[in-house]
Amino acid sequence: MNIYDISKQSGVSIATVSRVINNSGYVAEKTRKKVMDVIEANSYMPNVFAKGMSTSSMKTIGILTTNIRDLYQAQCVYYLEQELKKYGYTAMLCCTGDELAAKKEHVELLASRKVDALIFIGSHFVEKNAKDNAYLYGASNNVPVFLLNGLLRHDNIYSILCDDETGAYELTRICLEKGAKDPVFIASRDTFSMRRKFQGFLKACRQYGIEKDDSAFRVFSEDPESLDASYTLLFDESAYDALICADDEIAAVAQRAARNHGIRVPEDLMVTGYNDSVIATIASPAITSLDNRAQYMCTQAVYGLTQVLDGKEFPEETMYSGKVVERESTKRT
Amino acid sequence: MNIYDISKQSGVSIATVSRVINNSGYVAEKTRKKVMDVIEANSYMPNVFAKGMSTSSMKTIGILTTNIRDLYQAQCVYYLEQELKKYGYTAMLCCTGDELAAKKEHVELLASRKVDALIFIGSHFVEKNAKDNAYLYGASNNVPVFLLNGLLRHDNIYSILCDDETGAYELTRICLEKGAKDPVFIASRDTFSMRRKFQGFLKACRQYGIEKDDSAFRVFSEDPESLDASYTLLFDESAYDALICADDEIAAVAQRAARNHGIRVPEDLMVTGYNDSVIATIASPAITSLDNRAQYMCTQAVYGLTQVLDGKEFPEETMYSGKVVERESTKRT
DNA sequence: CTGAAAGCGCTTACAG
DNA sequence: CTGAAAGCGCTTACAG
Numbered sequence: 142m143n144i145y146d147i148s149k150q151s152g153v154s155i156a157t158v159s160r161v162i163n164n165s166g167y168v169a170e171k172t173r174k175k176v177m178d179v180i181e182a183n184s185y186m187p188n189v190f191a192k193g194m195s196t197s198s199m200k201t202i203g204i205l206t207t208n209i210r211d212l213y214q215a216q217c218v219y220y221l222e223q224e225l226k227k228y229g230y231t232a233m234l235c236c237t238g239d240e241l242a243a244k245k246e247h248v249e250l251l252a253s254r255k256v257d258a259l260i261f262i263g264s265h266f267v268e269k270n271a272k273d274n275a276y277l278y279g280a281s282n283n284v285p286v287f288l289l290n291g292l293l294r295h296d297n298i299y300s301i302l303c304d305d306e307t308g309a310y311e312l313t314r315i316c317l318e319k320g321a322k323d324p325v326f327i328a329s330r331d332t333f334s335m336r337r338k339f340q341g342f343l344k345a346c347r348q349y350g351i352e353k354d355d356s357a358f359r360v361f362s363e364d365p366e367s368l369d370a371s372y373t374l375l376f377d378e379s380a381y382d383a384l385i386c387a388d389d390e391i392a393a394v395a396q397r398a399a400r401n402h403g404i405r406v407p408e409d410l411m412v413t414g415y416n417d418s419v420i421a422t423i424a425s426p427a428i429t430s431l432d433n434r435a436q437y438m439c440t441q442a443v444y445g446l447t448q449v450l451d452g453k454e455f456p457e458e459t460m461y462s463g464k465v466v467e468r469e470s471t472k473r474t
Numbered sequence: 475m476n477i478y479d480i481s482k483q484s485g486v487s488i489a490t491v492s493r494v495i496n497n498s499g500y501v502a503e504k505t506r507k508k509v510m511d512v513i514e515a516n517s518y519m520p521n522v523f524a525k526g527m528s529t530s531s532m533k534t535i536g537i538l539t540t541n542i543r544d545l546y547q548a549q550c551v552y553y554l555e556q557e558l559k560k561y562g563y564t565a566m567l568c569c570t571g572d573e574l575a576a577k578k579e580h581v582e583l584l585a586s587r588k589v590d591a592l593i594f595i596g597s598h599f600v601e602k603n604a605k606d607n608a609y610l611y612g613a614s615n616n617v618p619v620f621l622l623n624g625l626l627r628h629d630n631i632y633s634i635l636c637d638d639e640t641g642a643y644e645l646t647r648i649c650l651e652k653g654a655k656d657p658v659f660i661a662s663r664d665t666f667s668m669r670r671k672f673q674g675f676l677k678a679c680r681q682y683g684i685e686k687d688d689s690a691f692r693v694f695s696e697d698p699e700s701l702d703a704s705y706t707l708l709f710d711e712s713a714y715d716a717l718i719c720a721d722d723e724i725a726a727v728a729q730r731a732a733r734n735h736g737i738r739v740p741e742d743l744m745v746t747g748y749n750d751s752v753i754a755t756i757a758s759p760a761i762t763s764l765d766n767r768a769q770y771m772c773t774q775a776v777y778g779l780t781q782v783l784d785g786k787e788f789p790e791e792t793m794y795s796g797k798v799v800e801r802e803s804t805k806r807t
Numbered sequence: 808c809t810g811a812a813a814g815c816g817c818t819t820a821c822a823g
Numbered sequence: 824c825t826g827a828a829a830g831c832g833c834t835t836a837c838a839g
Binding site for chain 4: 143144145155156159160162165166187188189190191192193194195196
Binding site: 400 | 524530548551586
């Protein structure tokens with residue numbers, strides 16, 4: 142069943158059938174109804190490939206994530222897909238991992254699939270070495286690029302991100318206000334976004350007259366074996382009384398490591414996470430975290446995308462504030 | 475840049491260019507090289523739409539998940555995407571939610587996008603009411619359907635699943651062997667797959683001479699507010715000494731509820747999860763769980779899919795065994 | 808308001 | 824081993 146069949150059965154030309162399908166141009170109400178009836182009777186669906194061939198679009202958006210198993214990234218994919226379908230778009234998903242080469246390959250793959258736009262989830266795509274971001278600029282030459290939780294200034298690249306510096310600042314401030322004197326910052330990777338959080342951490346420390354430098358930025362791998370050793374070293378090194386963690390998972394693991402070392406949370410040690418995921422809720426004690434409003438971010442991205450694809454304006458940069466969610470891990474009375 | 479440009483620049487017909495691109499038919503080595511050089515010099519990529527139009531395929535697979543935010547489902551998506559790209563396929567992702575109507579819509583959406591096959595993640599797609607599975611049968615008329623953790627007998631539907639009955643049986647047996655006398659089974663939904671786990675639970679109980687009936691099957695909603703009340707009721711009702719939970723998340727929450735009621739895990743109450751996710755590892759005490767080998771399942775599914783799309787044989791049903799991972803939540807000495 | 812016709816960029820029998 | 828040509832199923836100026 143194709144447009145010719147519909148044309149024959151309804152006694153009009155294929156041009157007219159096309160017009161009623163796409164609601165384009167003028168079609169007499171009578172004609173439209175006649176055609177619609179035939180279409181419905183046959184539950185006809187236009188062939189996407191043919192349509193794509195003439196319009197150069199299949200209404201498909203490429204979503205790139207370094208790791209969909211990460212709760213935060215999965216959440217973003219969820220919200221993005223949710224929004225995209227409202228506008229008739231379909232999501233093509235790529236999990237790239239952290240290797241630059243793989244990221245490039247996936248961008249090319251999606252380009253070859255002729256997606257209408259690209260959405261990158263997470264700061265993991267913005268490389269520390271500025272030159273390594275060329276692949277993003279390259280991508281933006283073909284299609285609009287949306288960067289979630291990342292910031293890059295370039296034509297056709299749109300960045301939408303939570304103000305993580307302020308977020309981390311507030312989490313740190315809460316601990317300091319409750320009496321912590323010696324906080325430390327823990328991340329699993331050294332990225333642009335982590336550095337921004339660390340800036341917030343430093344700012345709060347400065348404000349409370351606590352001297353901290355780059356040595357307070359710790360990168361602990363996610364490998365479970367080396368992790369134990371890392372924490373042993375950390376706790377031996379100094380009696381830290383607050384762990385500002387770059388995400389909830391790190392916080393949960395850190396909290397457990399502390400307990401294994403006989404350190405009580407929050408009595409001896411306060412712990413904060415980031416992203417406000419289920420892990421923060423489920424952990425015990427439940428972990429104070431920062432809700433960075435992933436849903437808002439994703440909704441904005443998809444809205445922006447429809448605007449840009451419509452040839453309308455959209456700000457190149459959107460930064461919005463997150464929200465602290467206090468829980469037991471920082472409750473000290 | 476299209477196939478005509480390549481044809482002109484290399485001085486051969488478009489038919490020959492097409493043959494070298496697709497490695498089809500006979501092409502003289504000399505000709506092939508000449509054409510390849512031109513293709514690479516221009517970094518030419520065939521237009522997918524045109525290709526799709528003539529071959530009726532874009533090498534795209536539809537993946538359906540009810541909820542990508544669920545750790546287990548996210549994990550499956552990860553492994554599936556990983557495998558699919560090895561074979562040159564791209565993943566189109568749909569998050570359907572639990573409503574039957576939405577599931578149907580998404581199946582149609584993917585059909586309209588002309589995907590080559592459909593992969594359904596999780597038993598959430600196999601409805602309890604047999605009639606409601608018609609949409610799956612319908613889908614299988616157009617493309618091969620792969621059902622992960624679900625079982626449905628129908629032409630062009632391939633089921634791949636872990637033996638959850640035995641899995642739940644073994645988890646229950648561990649608790650009983652360690653002295654539990656009064657276990658109860660907790661799920662968040664009443665699905666086909668949950669029922670299979672429950673059968674395993676009952677089997678273990680019978681074997682240990684413990685009488686249990688349908689009243690031992692509890693469905694607790696995921697809504698945090700009603701949840702607290704549910705657990706209060708549960709713990710008031712009887713001094714259960716083992717909670718066999720249908721997944722790790724439920725187990726983690728149950729464990730916390732127990733602690734809030736002054737019940738110690740594992741001393742007073744043993745707890746088991748399912749899926750062996752990070753949550754089981756991170757929880758404290760760490761939770762005994764069942765590794766249902768999601769990666770194996772996904773690898774099999776993608777392999778099966780390539781076989782079927784190649785016109786080869788693949789078993790309609792594959793059931794494999796899971797693996798118990800014992801942790802602190804059942805450690806009683 | 809409607810239709811004839813060109814064009815989108817491939818693949819694939821078929822002929823040679 | 825290679826090429827001419829039909830065909831895939833749409834959209835969209837253009838003419839009327």
